[in-house]
Amino acid sequence: MSFGAKVRLTRWAVVLAAIAALEVMPRIGFGDSITLIPLSEILPELFEMIASGEMTEHLLATGGAFALSFLLAAVTGVPLGFLLWRYKPLKRTLDPYLTTYYAIPIFAFYPLLLAVLGFNIWPIVFIAWAWAVVAVVMNTAIGFGEVPQVLTKVGKSMNLSRWQTISRIFFPAAVPYIFTGLKLGMVYSLIGVIASEFVLSTRGLGYLVSYSYVNFTTAAMYAAMLLILALAILLNWALGGIERRLYGNV
Amino acid sequence: MHIQIKDVRKVFEGRGDEKVEALSGIDLTVSENEFVAIVGPSGCGKSTLLEIVAGLTEPSGGEVLIGRDPINGPHPEVGIVFQQESTFPWRTVLENVEFGLEMHGVGKKERRERSLELIELVGLQGFEGRYPGELSGGMRQRVAIARTLVMDPGVLLMDEPFGALDEQTRLILGDELLRIWSRTEATALFITHSIEEATLLSDRVVVMSARPGTTRKVVEVDLERPRDSSVVSTPEFGRLTGEIWEVLREESMKTLKGQERGGS
Ligand SMILES: Nc1ncnc2c1ncn2[C@@H]1O[C@H](COP(=O)(O)OP(=O)(O)O)[C@@H](O)[C@H]1O
Ligand SMILES: [Mg+2]
Numbered sequence: 001m002s003f004g005a006k007v008r009l010t011r012w013a014v015v016l017a018a019i020a021a022l023e024v025m026p027r028i029g030f031g032d033s034i035t036l037i038p039l040s041e042i043l044p045e046l047f048e049m050i051a052s053g054e055m056t057e058h059l060l061a062t063g064g065a066f067a068l069s070f071l072l073a074a075v076t077g078v079p080l081g082f083l084l085w086r087y088k089p090l091k092r093t094l095d096p097y098l099t100t101y102y103a104i105p106i107f108a109f110y111p112l113l114l115a116v117l118g119f120n121i122w123p124i125v126f127i128a129w130a131w132a133v134v135a136v137v138m139n140t141a142i143g144f145g146e147v148p149q150v151l152t153k154v155g156k157s158m159n160l161s162r163w164q165t166i167s168r169i170f171f172p173a174a175v176p177y178i179f180t181g182l183k184l185g186m187v188y189s190l191i192g193v194i195a196s197e198f199v200l201s202t203r204g205l206g207y208l209v210s211y212s213y214v215n216f217t218t219a220a221m222y223a224a225m226l227l228i229l230a231l232a233i234l235l236n237w238a239l240g241g242i243e244r245r246l247y248g249n250v
Numbered sequence: 251m252h253i254q255i256k257d258v259r260k261v262f263e264g265r266g267d268e269k270v271e272a273l274s275g276i277d278l279t280v281s282e283n284e285f286v287a288i289v290g291p292s293g294c295g296k297s298t299l300l301e302i303v304a305g306l307t308e309p310s311g312g313e314v315l316i317g318r319d320p321i322n323g324p325h326p327e328v329g330i331v332f333q334q335e336s337t338f339p340w341r342t343v344l345e346n347v348e349f350g351l352e353m354h355g356v357g358k359k360e361r362r363e364r365s366l367e368l369i370e371l372v373g374l375q376g377f378e379g380r381y382p383g384e385l386s387g388g389m390r391q392r393v394a395i396a397r398t399l400v401m402d403p404g405v406l407l408m409d410e411p412f413g414a415l416d417e418q419t420r421l422i423l424g425d426e427l428l429r430i431w432s433r434t435e436a437t438a439l440f441i442t443h444s445i446e447e448a449t450l451l452s453d454r455v456v457v458m459s460a461r462p463g464t465t466r467k468v469v470e471v472d473l474e475r476p477r478d479s480s481v482v483s484t485p486e487f488g489r490l491t492g493e494i495w496e497v498l499r500e501e502s503m504k505t506l507k508g509q510e511r512g513g514s
Pocket of ligand 2: 297409
């Protein structure tokens with residue numbers, strides 16, 4: 001068997017082992033029957049909730065808040081990252097804030113956000129955006145900074161305009177870094193939305209998890225978790241696909 | 251188009267008071283359609299000189315003329331191929347070669363035609379749709395050469411384009427370069443650290459001194475054209491490379507001794 005085949009086999013084995021453990025552990029009495037239930041009971045619950053339409057409003061609420069916050073993080077983060085790279089004094093001024101940024105637990109400020117923005121979708125979108133945008137900003141700025149000098153010399157030797165140099169050399173050369181930022185930003189904004197929904201919402205997958213937990217409807221809780229997991233994997237895969245499209249196959 | 255390099259000097263201002271004198275008064279004229287190679291110990295200022303001629307670096311003194319134009323920025327008639335990897339990894343071979351034409355607003359049909367011609371000239375037909383990441387180092391350098399040649403430059407500057415490759419590959423690509431160059435009418439200034447490559451390709455070989463760089467010796471290469479790498483085994487070739495090596499050896503020793511003393 002080739003090395004690659006072994007790696008793939010091992011990957012699947014890990015997934016299968018996790019699924020098997022989730023199925024078997026509750027059945028052999030590991031953990032109590034309220035907190036841990038077998039996968040074979042979770043999946044029918046999930047399909048039932050989807051089919052009955054019960055899941056729809058939660059999925060839409062989470063999906064909407066996520067799409068909004070991620071889109072905002074992308075359209076604000078990339079230009080901000082560009083500015084940060086372009087204007088060195090700006091970067092030097094903001095550097096201490098940026099490097100300590102993720103040490104700040106933004107979630108702790110939710111009462112303030114509720115007071116300012118009201119009990120609606122916006123506190124959630126704000127937290128998720130704030131959590132995601134800096135990852136996009138930092139990676140974009142790094143990406144522009146890492147463009148090999150020789151590529152800009154090629155542009156200069158061909159008498160490119162400033163705009164052409166930025167749009168046709170710097171930007172495409174920075175794309176892999178920007179995508180790293182967007183992928184992180186996507187994960188962060190999903191985390192931001194789900195975590196905010198625990199306390200800031202009466203709808204959404206995050207709300208469903210916490211509500212089901214409090215009300216001992218464990219199967220529904222796991223169903224929501226499974227859906228979150230599926231969503232995260234799907235989104236990451238989609239963005240990876242776009243990246244490969246844009247950048248050939250390197 | 252000819253190149254005139256007149257008393258060109260370059261001092262790099264380092265951090266603090268530290269200054270690096272890279273070039274100290276280079277004089278060199280390359281005639282229309284002539285092929286001149288420059289060899290010299292590493293760090294003697296070869297790349298600096300080429301970038302000054304390309305209008306990418308400002309000299310601290312002296313001047314460069316391309317035809318009749320004094321250089322104070324990139325000249326549209328000058329094309330340059332760099333020492334470092336310089337293809338655009340996000341563009342296919344064809345898109346890389348089309349780059350300059352596209353930036354200058356040449357129509358799609360015309361730039362495709364011209365680019366395909368150049369791709370064929372550098373022997374990359376069949377690879378038009380590939381990305382640089384899928385090619386070998388030698389193939390990528392040929393893409394870079396085609397990307398420069400498609401602009402039809404009157405002056406072609408090349409900075410160790412095959413420097414990263416082994417000697418055999420280099421000589422074979424040298425053959426190809428001779429063939430390609432004979433089809434263009436470009437005046438060529440070519441930098442290399444390989445004496446064989448310099449002798450095989452050029453009409454004259456300029457040997458530079460250790461840093462700060464000056465022209466230490468100019469060797470006329472009176473080997474018949476068209477040539478190919480089979481001249482490497484002739485006694486005349488051996489005599490020429492021997493002559494170059496004698497001077498280069500001395501200068502390289504100076505560089506080495508300088509490094510051993512802890513300078514650079
Ligand atoms: N931008 C720069 N700033 C400071 N020193 C430089 C710069 N570019 C080159 N140098 C120095 O100038 C000298 C000549 O460099 P270079 O022209 O690259 O040499 P070569 O191409 O002959 O190996 C070297 O000592 C190098 O360190
Ligand atoms: Mg060099």
